[in-house]
Amino acid sequence: MGKFNRRNFLKSSLIGAGGALIAKPAISSTTPTGGNEKVITRTLGKTGLQLPVLSMGVMRADNPRLVTAAMDSGIVFFDTAYGYQKGKNEEMLGDVFKDYPRDKIIIQTKVLPGDRNRETDSYGPGATKESFLEMFETSLGRLQTDYVDILLHHVASSRAGVLHEPTITALQQAKKDGKTRFIGVSTHKNEPEVIRAAIETGVIDVITVAYNFKQDHRAEIGSAIADAAKAGIGIIGMKNMAGGFLDEEKQKPVNGKAALKWALRDPHVTTCIPGFTTFDELEQDIEIMTDLELTIEEMKELELAGEEMGLYCQGCTQCLSGCRKGLPIPEIMRSYMYAYGYGEMQKARDTLDEYRVQSDPCKGCTECSVSCAKGFPVADRVKNVSRLIDVPEDFIV
Amino acid sequence: MFRRILLFDIEKFIMKKPVFISIFLGLIFTINCIASGDEVSFPKLKGWRLDVSSKVYTPDNLWDLINGAAESYVSYDFVDLHLADYKNKAGTTIHAELYRHSSTENAFGIYSSERSAEYSFIPVGIQGYLDEGVLNFFTGQFYVKLYSTDSGEDVQESLKLIAEALSGHIGHNNEWPGLLAAFPPEGKLENMDHYTRENFIGFNFLHSAFTAEYEGGYKLFIISGKDRNEMLDMVRAYLKFTKQDIDPEQESSFTITDKYNGDIPVVLIGTYMAGIIEGADSEEAKKKLNQLVENLGK
Numbered sequence: 001m002g003k004f005n006r007r008n009f010l011k012s013s014l015i016g017a018g019g020a021l022i023a024k025p026a027i028s029s030t031t032p033t034g035g036n037e038k039v040i041t042r043t044l045g046k047t048g049l050q051l052p053v054l055s056m057g058v059m060r061a062d063n064p065r066l067v068t069a070a071m072d073s074g075i076v077f078f079d080t081a082y083g084y085q086k087g088k089n090e091e092m093l094g095d096v097f098k099d100y101p102r103d104k105i106i107i108q109t110k111v112l113p114g115d116r117n118r119e120t121d122s123y124g125p126g127a128t129k130e131s132f133l134e135m136f137e138t139s140l141g142r143l144q145t146d147y148v149d150i151l152l153h154h155v156a157s158s159r160a161g162v163l164h165e166p167t168i169t170a171l172q173q174a175k176k177d178g179k180t181r182f183i184g185v186s187t188h189k190n191e192p193e194v195i196r197a198a199i200e201t202g203v204i205d206v207i208t209v210a211y212n213f214k215q216d217h218r219a220e221i222g223s224a225i226a227d228a229a230k231a232g233i234g235i236i237g238m239k240n241m242a243g244g245f246l247d248e249e250k251q252k253p254v255n256g257k258a259a260l261k262w263a264l265r266d267p268h269v270t271t272c273i274p275g276f277t278t279f280d281e282l283e284q285d286i287e288i289m290t291d292l293e294l295t296i297e298e299m300k301e302l303e304l305a306g307e308e309m310g311l312y313c314q315g316c317t318q319c320l321s322g323c324r325k326g327l328p329i330p331e332i333m334r335s336y337m338y339a340y341g342y343g344e345m346q347k348a349r350d351t352l353d354e355y356r357v358q359s360d361p362c363k364g365c366t367e368c369s370v371s372c373a374k375g376f377p378v379a380d381r382v383k384n385v386s387r388l389i390d391v392p393e394d395f396i397v
Numbered sequence: 398m399f400r401r402i403l404l405f406d407i408e409k410f411i412m413k414k415p416v417f418i419s420i421f422l423g424l425i426f427t428i429n430c431i432a433s434g435d436e437v438s439f440p441k442l443k444g445w446r447l448d449v450s451s452k453v454y455t456p457d458n459l460w461d462l463i464n465g466a467a468e469s470y471v472s473y474d475f476v477d478l479h480l481a482d483y484k485n486k487a488g489t490t491i492h493a494e495l496y497r498h499s500s501t502e503n504a505f506g507i508y509s510s511e512r513s514a515e516y517s518f519i520p521v522g523i524q525g526y527l528d529e530g531v532l533n534f535f536t537g538q539f540y541v542k543l544y545s546t547d548s549g550e551d552v553q554e555s556l557k558l559i560a561e562a563l564s565g566h567i568g569h570n571n572e573w574p575g576l577l578a579a580f581p582p583e584g585k586l587e588n589m590d591h592y593t594r595e596n597f598i599g600f601n602f603l604h605s606a607f608t609a610e611y612e613g614g615y616k617l618f619i620i621s622g623k624d625r626n627e628m629l630d631m632v633r634a635y636l637k638f639t640k641q642d643i644d645p646e647q648e649s650s651f652t653i654t655d656k657y658n659g660d661i662p663v664v665l666i667g668t669y670m671a672g673i674i675e676g677a678d679s680e681e682a683k684k685k686l687n688q689l690v691e692n693l694g695k
Binding site: 059060062063065069085086087088091114118124126155189239278280 | 469
């Protein structure tokens with residue numbers, strides 16, 4: 001977990017909530033945009049690219065007019081991938097970009113090496129340098145361009161995945177051939193491990209990483225990002241909206257602007273790529289290009305989000321004195337997080353076994369006397385997760 | 398790759414520990430990581446070993462498997478995903494993915510969002526296409542994806558064989574979504590029709606839209622409301638955005654002046670709004686729109 005563990009981060013966050021967290025982010029430079037307003041730009045690591053803090057993740061957009069509207073609004077960086085909409089996403093962008101000077105647009109695309117085991121992020125013999133480059137050539141054709149600015153190894157989720165030799169060789173070959181200016185990886189699973197592996201390669205220029213206010217391990221990601229930035233790697237933030245809703249019923253939408261500002265508070269994050277699909281979302285998001293200050297009101301909304309959806313027990317131990325059964329509640333909450341947050345049943349069960357939690361641990365208590373600082377429904381969570389004890393090991397995947 | 402839960406194991410467990418039946422079932426449905434779905438099954442094929450994954454993906458965890466692409470599937474009211482591998486003695490493995498959506502319209506929506514007119518189409522399910530090591534088709538509520546990392550003619554034949562078997566097994570409805578038939582056929586580009594469930598042409602107040610592309614570059618669309626009032630609400634929201642003072646209850650044919658998408662001539666009929674995109678000045682497009690409205694009125 002490194003020197004910056006989750007517990008310390010949460011404590012320091014709570015202490016500093018009134019001041020440090022709403023500090024203005026570092027701004028590297030500004031660029032005029034036609035009007036009087038100034039677009040905030042940052043430098044993407046050693047690439048030297050100056051990018052507005054807001055860019056566009058085109059993944060789900062299928063209306064070329066939305067892309068042109070984004071360009072008219074000052075967005076210059078567009079993220080797509082070989083696999084998005086089975087290539088139609090790149091084709092749509094190619095049709096739009098062909099009418100614009102190539103050097104005014106920054107294009108990032110991503111290729112996922114073939115023959116990949118999605119569950120283990122391991123590659124079979126079919127994941128060759130040649131097949132990777134063949135897919136990339138297809139992307140260039142769809143995009144109607146001779147080169148992209150950034151080519152990424154798509155969805156790396158482990159150290160072994162990042163270090164996959166044929167893929168690294170393919171990326172380097174594409175760069176050497178002038179078909180991409182910079183190379184990198186994208187990740188939204190095991191991000192710290194992937195980021196550190198990317199540093200280890202010594203050849204990665206850019207990392208596009210999931211980074212949002214709801215991630216339980218956001219402090220670890222932030223720490224890894226800082227290390228990457230120190231190594232000169234440019235960081236692009238994605239999945240900043242954390243799924244777009246605060247609740248499972250999808251009745252409480254995330255304040256998108258606040259979520260983007262939260263990610264961009266990290267000065268190492270050069271730009272974010274929200275995947276807006278409506279003009280309304282574009283108009284709202286565009287406001288952060290000139291104003292990154294996270295207001296107290298916005299901060300409260302994000303903190304509220306953390307409290308409402310948080311599965312992470314901060315280990316304050318306030319609950320312990322209240323439990324008549326003397327249960328190891330922080331550890332049971334951790335087990336709950338493994339099961340319900342990460343879907344890691346075996347890990348959840350192991351944690352229960354380690355702390356010798358018995359079947360139906362609340363048996364005999366008619367009313368729960370535990371008080372949780374984060375407001376977790378402790379009795380319900382204990383009851384739900386402890387049912388794992390009754391499931392035979394063979395049935396747990 | 399897959400962990401299998403054998404039926405007799407479950408039965409033995411239930412027989413031994415009846416008091417835990419409800420707990421066990423509650424857990425597997427709550428956490429949704431252990432059991433496979435109860436309605437979807439894969440056909441057995443002679444000469445092929447079938448391994449059905451015990452893991453069923455839902456909107457809550459589809460992201461774990463296909464990452465960001467999950468958002469597109471969920472936007473088409475994805476219900477669940479069932480996985481299986483078919484393996485034969487020659488060593489060929491075909492991976493099968495059955496994405497179930499809430500309706501044929503939504504299955505067509507996600508299928509058509511990934512379909513290109515240049516594919517080699519084959520008659521399987523409602524429609525499918527075959528590429529090297531890949532066969533995708535849709536039938537009823539299902540978008541089915543078959544693929545193999547093996548190659549060769551026998552793999553292509555295997556893909557077709559398994560697709561036919563799956564289509565026969567799960568395809569209880571092989572009818573195209575009905576509204577597609579309303580588009581005038583003359584000049585319509587093949588395999589360029591789509592269904593968009595939400596955020597049509599970039600507006601969150603427009604949904605449930607079928608589009609068809611025509612020679613000349615224009616598109617016709619049909620937006621289908623649940624009832625006339627809902628359709629009129631969509632139109633009003635659009636007119637509010639464009640700041641146009643038009644009462645859609647009084648006028649059934651007008652042009653929406655959209656600063657992003659250009660001029661959009663529309664006609665309101667029953668529960669439908671029909672219109673033209675990228676062709677407001679085209680007489681041919683207007684003629685086609687009239688034919689479309691006529692077809693919708695039948």
